[in-house]
Amino acid sequence: MKQIITLLIICFSSISFSQEKDKVQELAIKRANDYVYEGNNLIEEDFVLAEMEYRKAISEESSSVAGTYNLANAYIKNGNAPEALFRLEQAAKAATSKNEKHKAFHNMGNVLMQNEKCKEAVEAYKNALRNNPIDDETRYNLSVAKACAEEQKQQEDQNKDDQNDENQEDKDNKEDQENKDQEGDNEEDQNDQGEDEQKEDDKNDDDGKPEDDKKDEGKEGEDKKEKPQQPKPQPGQLSPQQIKNLLEAMNNQEQKVQEKMNAEKQKGVIIKTDKDW
Structure with missing residues (x-):
């Protein structure tokens, strides 16, 4: 009997604790939603105050998809893409319904497209369609993102080719x-x-002779310059040597005549002579 009573007490305590936990969670969710509501009212007038309210909602209930999602949208309007993507990823992970996931991935694709990250946007829109295949807006955005991604790929390939050509030209x-x-x-x-x-x-000289031979030849040239060259006889004239020989012959002849005249004188007879030139 005592054991039965003990089990009943334990069961009653567990039920009471569970009910109390559910009440605490419900209160936290209610406060988080209130903070989100305040943030929504402030976002158009004061971004800073609105951001604070959204952060209070997330702090009150970490699994609050509404707080995270609305804070992400606030960053989108403020132009803070990195923070917006970070909060959208959190919202997509925390979301429990396909509708919530679809919205998070769809907005993620929009932010990526705005920052010309077309390839990443394609994946985000695909994830959005996996959670809501009949959304025409997401489908249209996906087609635009695919065309953009293909164009970027072609541009990247062209840039690579141009870079390769430039590198080849630099190499050449x-x-x-x-x-x-x-x-x-x-x-x-x-x-x-x-x-x-x-x-x-x-x-060396032009014939390839050594310097000593050139000196000797130079000396011979000087000797030749010192000795005057004999003039060459003109046609019809006697050469100097011929004149010399003729003079010697005349002298010899004259000597002979003189000797003969001396002999005739001794005999008393004068003999007349003719010059042979």
Whole structure:
């Protein structure tokens, strides 16, 4: 009997505790909704005060989808996209009905589209349609987001191609410059080699003779300059050597005649002679 009474007491206590917990939760939800209501009334006049009311609602009831969702919409109107997306994600996770999830994902897609994140917006609208397949507005927004995402992809591919072409052009220009530099180095080496060969040629004469031979030839040239060259006989004239020989012959002849005349004188006879030239 005592055991039965004990079990009845425990059951009664559990039921009372559960009922008390439900009352506390109901009061928290009621206060959270009141804060949301106040926020909605202030949002058009004072964003800061409205934000405070929405935050009170979330603090009072962390699972308050209305507080999180309305705070996200307040950030959208204020142009704070990062905070809006953060709160919409919270609302989508906390939502217990498909209608609430649909609204959260739909607005998430709108924020992403406004910030030109078309690929991410496509996924958000798809999630919205999974929770409400018959919403025409979401379906239309999805088609727009798909077209935008495709255009962005094509633009990205074009930018990659342009970047690759630019990189290839830079590479070609670099190779051309390296080739020019190499040609310049080779030309400089050839010039240096030519200067060395010119210096070596300066040491040697045109026939490749060493410096000592050039000195000897130079000396011979000086000797030739010191000795006057014999004039060449003109046609019809006797050369100097021929004149010299003729004079010697005349002297010899004259000597002979003189000797003969001396002999004739001794005999007393004078002999007349003719010049042979």
